[in-house]
Amino acid sequence: MSEHAEAHAPHEHIPVEPRGFIRKYIFSIDHKWIGKQYLVTALFFMLVGGGLAMMMRWQLAYPDTPVPIVGNMLKSSWICGENGAVSPEGFNQLVTMHGSIMIFLVVIPILVGAFGNFLIPLHVGARDVAFPFLNALSYWIYLPAGILFMTSFFVGDGGAGSGWTAYPPLSDLNNSSPGMHYGQIFWLFGVFLVGFSSILGGMNFMTTIIKLRAPGMTWTRMPLVTWAQFVTALFQLLATPVLASAMMLLMMDKLFGCSFFVPKDLVVSGDPSTRAGGGHPLLWQHIFWFYSHPAVYILVLPGMGIASDLIATFSRKPIFGYKVMVISMVGIMGLGFIVWGHHMFQSGMDPRVGMAFMMSTMLIALPSGVKVFNWLGTLWGGSIRFTVPMMHALSFLSMFIIGGLSGLWMAATPVDIFIHDTYYVVAHFHYVVFGGTLFAVFGGLIFWFPKMYGRMMNNTLGYIHWFLTFVSFNLVFFPMHILGEAGAMRRVSTHTTYEFLQPIQWMNVMISHAAFVLGTAQLIFIFNLFWSMYRGKKAEANPWQSNTLEWTMPSPIPYHNFDKIPIVNHGPYEYSTGSNGTDFMPQNAPAATGGGHH
Amino acid sequence: MRGSARLLTPLAAAAFALFAALPASAVPNWLPPNVNASYGTKVDDLYFAIYFIVAAFFFLTEGLILYCCIAFRGRPGRKAKYMHGSNVAETVWTVIPALILIGIGVAQAGTWKEIRMTFPSEKDPNTLVIQTFPKQYEWAFRYAGADGAFGTADDVYQNGIHIPIGRKVLVKLSSSDVIHSFFVPHARVKLDAMPGMMGRTWFTMDKVSVWNLKDQKMEVLTLEEMKSKKVAWALTNGPSRQAWGYKLVEASTDAPDAQLKKGMKKYSYELLTGKTNVQVWYEGKVQDVPAAEVDAVFHRYEIACAELCGMQHFNMRSNVFVDPPEIYDTWYKGVCDQAVKTGSPEVTTARWHTYWDQAHPTWNKAIE
Numbered sequence: 001m002s003e004h005a006e007a008h009a010p011h012e013h014i015p016v017e018p019r020g021f022i023r024k025y026i027f028s029i030d031h032k033w034i035g036k037q038y039l040v041t042a043l044f045f046m047l048v049g050g051g052l053a054m055m056m057r058w059q060l061a062y063p064d065t066p067v068p069i070v071g072n073m074l075k076s077s078w079i080c081g082e083n084g085a086v087s088p089e090g091f092n093q094l095v096t097m098h099g100s101i102m103i104f105l106v107v108i109p110i111l112v113g114a115f116g117n118f119l120i121p122l123h124v125g126a127r128d129v130a131f132p133f134l135n136a137l138s139y140w141i142y143l144p145a146g147i148l149f150m151t152s153f154f155v156g157d158g159g160a161g162s163g164w165t166a167y168p169p170l171s172d173l174n175n176s177s178p179g180m181h182y183g184q185i186f187w188l189f190g191v192f193l194v195g196f197s198s199i200l201g202g203m204n205f206m207t208t209i210i211k212l213r214a215p216g217m218t219w220t221r222m223p224l225v226t227w228a229q230f231v232t233a234l235f236q237l238l239a240t241p242v243l244a245s246a247m248m249l250l251m252m253d254k255l256f257g258c259s260f261f262v263p264k265d266l267v268v269s270g271d272p273s274t275r276a277g278g279g280h281p282l283l284w285q286h287i288f289w290f291y292s293h294p295a296v297y298i299l300v301l302p303g304m305g306i307a308s309d310l311i312a313t314f315s316r317k318p319i320f321g322y323k324v325m326v327i328s329m330v331g332i333m334g335l336g337f338i339v340w341g342h343h344m345f346q347s348g349m350d351p352r353v354g355m356a357f358m359m360s361t362m363l364i365a366l367p368s369g370v371k372v373f374n375w376l377g378t379l380w381g382g383s384i385r386f387t388v389p390m391m392h393a394l395s396f397l398s399m400f401i402i403g404g405l406s407g408l409w410m411a412a413t414p415v416d417i418f419i420h421d422t423y424y425v426v427a428h429f430h431y432v433v434f435g436g437t438l439f440a441v442f443g444g445l446i447f448w449f450p451k452m453y454g455r456m457m458n459n460t461l462g463y464i465h466w467f468l469t470f471v472s473f474n475l476v477f478f479p480m481h482i483l484g485e486a487g488a489m490r491r492v493s494t495h496t497t498y499e500f501l502q503p504i505q506w507m508n509v510m511i512s513h514a515a516f517v518l519g520t521a522q523l524i525f526i527f528n529l530f531w532s533m534y535r536g537k538k539a540e541a542n543p544w545q546s547n548t549l550e551w552t553m554p555s556p557i558p559y560h561n562f563d564k565i566p567i568v569n570h571g572p573y574e575y576s577t578g579s580n581g582t583d584f585m586p587q588n589a590p591a592a593t594g595g596g597h598h
Numbered sequence: 599m600r601g602s603a604r605l606l607t608p609l610a611a612a613a614f615a616l617f618a619a620l621p622a623s624a625v626p627n628w629l630p631p632n633v634n635a636s637y638g639t640k641v642d643d644l645y646f647a648i649y650f651i652v653a654a655f656f657f658l659t660e661g662l663i664l665y666c667c668i669a670f671r672g673r674p675g676r677k678a679k680y681m682h683g684s685n686v687a688e689t690v691w692t693v694i695p696a697l698i699l700i701g702i703g704v705a706q707a708g709t710w711k712e713i714r715m716t717f718p719s720e721k722d723p724n725t726l727v728i729q730t731f732p733k734q735y736e737w738a739f740r741y742a743g744a745d746g747a748f749g750t751a752d753d754v755y756q757n758g759i760h761i762p763i764g765r766k767v768l769v770k771l772s773s774s775d776v777i778h779s780f781f782v783p784h785a786r787v788k789l790d791a792m793p794g795m796m797g798r799t800w801f802t803m804d805k806v807s808v809w810n811l812k813d814q815k816m817e818v819l820t821l822e823e824m825k826s827k828k829v830a831w832a833l834t835n836g837p838s839r840q841a842w843g844y845k846l847v848e849a850s851t852d853a854p855d856a857q858l859k860k861g862m863k864k865y866s867y868e869l870l871t872g873k874t875n876v877q878v879w880y881e882g883k884v885q886d887v888p889a890a891e892v893d894a895v896f897h898r899y900e901i902a903c904a905e906l907c908g909m910q911h912f913n914m915r916s917n918v919f920v921d922p923p924e925i926y927d928t929w930y931k932g933v934c935d936q937a938v939k940t941g942s943p944e945v946t947t948a949r950w951h952t953y954w955d956q957a958h959p960t961w962n963k964a965i966e
């Protein structure tokens with residue numbers, strides 16, 4: 001443990017809380033406050049993204065019928081036609097902005113910006129992140145990025161409409177469809193900035209985890225949440241610059257008439273393109289997915305971390321196979337960089353390359369599978385407490401299984417020929433990202449809420465929200481597998497155009513109704529969150545009898561975190577050791593009472 | 599883990615046994631009927647093989663979650679078992695899934711190779727080569743015409759296609775605006791039309807799509823099954839068929855009780871006015887019969903665009919008609935004659951000429 005000796009001294013600098021309103025609440029450099037800023041901003045964007053999804057679902061169930069509530073307001077806008085129904089170009093914008101907002105402005109910022117910020121310093125036993133100013137900067141880059149995204153709707157002839165994947169030439173030629181000019185450019189700037197903010201965050205978190213661990217906080221005593229953040233930070237550092245460069249290249253195409261992604265002789269609606277050509281649309285797909293496959297793991301790894309902590313805590317058992325849990329995350333990262341081609345099986349990419357990507361994709365299911373079994377092993381023999389966070393953690397587990405398993409069909413290339421770009425894919429990624437990650441996020445928020453705001457969230461509302469979400473989530477997304485099996489294409493505004501999709505249109509109607517319930521249920525959560533901030537029951541220091549360092553401090557956590565940098569003597573999951581009269585063992589408990597093998 | 603292993607093994611065995619025992623027919627099947635006998639069946643079989651493997655894991659894992667929630671629920675006095683893992687268990691659940699995953703990978707490689715890496719020869723007269731050159735937002739196809747060569751004056755331009763039953767169809771596709779994706783659900787075929795490159799894929803369709811007039815629904819029939827049916831033609835069947843007896847009617851169901859069915863269409867074939875006798879394909883011959891005796895009308899399969907391609911993407915659909923060989927031959931001869939006699943409109947041919955014939959002439963050549 002001598003490596004910590006020299007890292008020790010700087011910790012003893014105790015930051016003093018600034019007095020002024022602006023320094024305290026706006027341009028704060030406190031990791032906890034920045035985490036909350038991320039949280040509230042991302043929740044706001046979640047409501048926006050969710051609203052867009054509701055409009056999409058309306059159109060899919062009742063094609064060309066005026067949208068209730070907002071249809072009147074949006075008449076003859078870019079999204080709705082004269083009668084207040086979603087227009088075809090409006091639908092493309094809804095799909096695009098829903099996906100982009102949820103991925104870039106909601107899930108990644110909540111997981112990394114909110115949870116990463118709030119938890120990492122607490123979990124490693126530090127007073128703040130390594131570079132507090134940089135940390136504030138990354139939030140203040142994320143926020144304008146979000147605003148750019150929103151602005152995209154209101155410039156030129158509409159918002160970006162080429163999907164979150166923005167495949168050129170559609171996204172590249174400014175006149176290829178409404179919204180592809182200024183809307184798409186604003187979108188590109190937005191994604192570029194979000195990426196920039198992620199890179200700053202990744203650097204910061206990595207440094208914090210490597211350099212600022214408290215004495216005794218060895219790598220194998222780190223909570224899995226923090227391990228997940230570490231691997232995620234690595235992912236972000238290695239993959240996000242690639243995304244940023246893709247955005248730059250596409251921007252150069254759009255703004256300066258370059259041709260990175262367009263071949264020559266293109267003609268759009270009778271207009272020959274003035275581009276010199278020589279580029280290739282497949283290049284974009286390679287670059288984009290080289291980032292975006294790792295990104296889907298950025299979208300889930302922190303969720304896996306959160307679920308690990310919740311499952312161990314509420315099973316009152318050490319996590320099953322800690323080392324394997326870590327190794328499998330690192331394995332996911334390694335493999336995560338060599339599977340991107342599975343998004344391109346039908347693109348015309350050389351089928352031999354497809355074969356290689358098929359094999360690597362089969363293999364990447366393995367570390368996820370191992371994690372699932374280890375979570376099951378953690379539950380096994382436990383003494384499970386069905387608190388609201390645990391209900392969410394169990395939902396994470398059971399939904400993630402479904403999402404992971406559906407990946408196998410798509411990894412099987414011949415089957416993917418049929419289900420690629422159908423609702424099957426939509427079902428798959430909503431099971432992993434919504435069913436997986438978002439449940440973990442809900443669970444995590446309720447779990448750490450006392451540390452954030454010094455109060456508990458309301459239990460009854462918590463169970464109601466969980467139940468409604470769990471049931472309606474499955475009613476919305478499970479049938480989408482069937483839609484995909486029937487051949488229903490994704491990103492199509494009106495399935496009833498097609499004769500072969502007529503017989504399953506009733507399912508679209510059913511899904512939409514469930515979606516409205518799902519959307520409305522989230523308002524309960526938002527209400528509970530804000531209500532509990534001010535009215536919730538005052539929280540004790542360690543309401544869940546958990547082990548990690550944040551629970552050794554009062555709720556809410558004081559500005560400078562630790563009065564004295566703790567000395568860590570135990571692993572994070574020493575539950576039910578039978579050695580100290582309780583069924584938990586704080587990480588900084590004196591070594592003598594330890595029964596753990598870490 | 600010893601106690602748990604005792605329970606785990608029978609549970610796993612039971613889950614697997616349950617699924618192995620289920621007859622394949624018990625699995626709900628929402629796939630559109632497969633009419634591609636050359637490889638569509640293998641795709642579907644693979645789909646269901648994975649279904650069984652996945653179902654076993656699904657019930658095993660989800661069952662264990664439920665079991666744990668019941669058996670290990672926290673009660674006063676209950677103490678969790680203090681343990682950090684088990685190397686044996688972890689090895690087992692790493693190695694077995696790894697073998698299964700690699701197994702699935704290896705097992706399906708052959709099918710992939712057959713579908714995407716082996717092509718019917720373009721020089722073989724039995725291979726029907728069709729060029730596909732979609733644009734926003736319509737499909738466009740080209741046949742070689744009477745001389746069998748592309749990029750010549752007698753090429754046949756179509757917005758939808760006819761193909762002879764069972765013949766290998768080789769599709770060569772590209773695009774000059776954005777990416778589109780050629781998707782024929784019933785044939786289990788899909789490939790992107792990518793600007794700047796020419797993609798090739800092939801398929802067969804081994805059943806004819808007909809509209810059963812009695813039951814008012816689409817049916818797919820083999821040639822054998824068609825023998826006893828009197829099948830007539832509709833206007834939608836294409837320009838050069840002179841024997842039309844029916845027209846396709848797509849009515850929207852706007853009945854007041856149909857709020858839940860918004861957007862649903864009702865399809866039917868109506869006898870053309872003034873027709874009493876119509877030509878049908880019956881017992882392998884074209885014959886005249888009274889309209890009342892007609893069983894069915896030649897119907898279509900649909901072609902969809904599966905890649906978001908802009909504003910009207912949702913509307914980018916076309917038809918493929920599968921014909922008995924003789925019928926296909928008459929149709930093809932008709933369109934070829936027409937191409938020679940009247941030529942094709944400049945608006946249609948210009949984009950093909952500049953892009954395929956002038957910018958990429960090699961794409962017109964047969965690839966061995």
Ligand code: HEM
Nearest residue numbers: 296299300342343365368404407408410411420421429432
């Ligand atoms: C467990 C193993 C997994 C396998 C084998 C797998 C496989 C695949 C494959 C083959 C595709 C492409 C399907 C297609 O477009 O035809 C895909 C799409 C996708 N996967 Fe996974 N996946 C797995 C896990 C995950 C996880 C954990 C996440 C996210 C947390 C995820 C998120 C996505 C997303 C977002 C897409 C769709 C991207 C798009 O086209 O918009 N997957 N997956």
Ligand SMILES: [Cu+2]
Nearest residue numbers: 293296340342
């Ligand atoms: Cu992927």
Ligand SMILES: [Cu+2]
Nearest residue numbers: 778903907914
């Ligand atoms: Cu298209």
